[in-house]
Amino acid sequence: MSAIDLHDPTSAAYKKAKRQYLNSTRNRKNTVELDWSPFRAAEKRFKARFPPPDLSGVLDLALLDDTRTPEIQAGIWKGSSDLDFRELRLENSSNIKAYTTPRIPGLVLLPGFLSHEKQKELVRWSLADHARHPNETNLDIHYTLPDEGLWTACERARRDPCEEIWVQPRASTSELQTAAAKEAPGPRQLVNNTPAAPDNFIELYNSPKPPSSPSTTVQPTLATALLPKLRWANIGWYYHWGTKQYDFTKGKGKIDDVLADVCRGAVNVVNWNQVYGQSDTSDWGESGPEWKTWDKDYEPDAGIVNFYQTKDTLMAHVDRSEVCATSPLVSISLGNAAVFLIGGLTRDIEPVPILLRSGDVVIMSGPECRRAFHGVPRILENTLPDHLAAQLDEPQWAHFAEYMATTRININVRQVFPKGFEVPVKPDTGL
């Protein structure tokens, strides 16, 4: 059944899905919905498989760009450009456009910021170069991944099925036989954490961050069966998922130069005075904003690569583990499109839905936006643009194209420390 059928109320697929939907919701009490916060209600709306969500209230800035018409027409999902947004004037760039939306001060949208070639480069980097040792992925918690990286192992198996390998669970055989499962691999868990700040840094640094226990129920698994379960790979400073804090004792992973350049390029293309104008900046705290030096102060040092399959979602959350709250977060979308929701400081604020397509960059800056609840309730199936699909003249791309057909990659890049902040060598002895 294709997604197209589900948009046609006369099709057999639509009628069948409707029957299933009515059966499954027959006993649901209407009062359940009354308890949902506006953010939760929006998540539910966009998550729904039936009826397919209405995207007419979703901001889709690609509609303003004629060069993206084929990309939009190839997929069945389309938002609207008839919503509240403002274009920023950019000084040094001819074909890049930047937009803000008045509802979320500090949010800057750069649709189509990345060229087709750059998108491919970052897809290759995410899968082949980055999602492997020494960078942590969700799968490392439970499996001993091959040294060459899961992607390379799968690529060999794809060329020659005899080369397929089994990936072994990390828990020892005796543990596997005796213990019960504590944790399943995969989606990110919601944990309430203390917002990081320069004055509680020592406390956070010293708080215990026990390693996650490997699952004792996972079985040896074929590398190619494990690949769709890849959910995230860490960038830069190591993030500890159990406490939702960075584990500075592990040192700092390297930030890829190409990625850092893309992020700096996105931050520097924006005229920040225009974003904030004469607005009140008292909420920024001591460290910002310093308009004149903003571009020099921005230095990405951490992040995450998110890998979403079409049924995956990311629940409403706030990224507040970074000591530096004023430095912007730069978010890059690749592959299938998604509905991104961004609201305010609580879930009670109605979020703005934005359609993010491959090559779009989002900058979350300033106290209101940087600490705003946001999430991804929907990956829009069958929206892989043609330039990321298989190319006759580029056989090396075929494996990437196959994986990307059902995938969205988001590279979410942050700055943990404000410029000039000294990371103490032995924080437990005091500063």
Ligand SMILES: O=C(O)CCC(=O)C(=O)O
């Ligand atoms: O996938 C996205 O667009 C957002 C990801 C995100 O919010 C995060 O990684 O914290």
Ligand SMILES: [Fe+2]
């Ligand atoms: Fe986030």
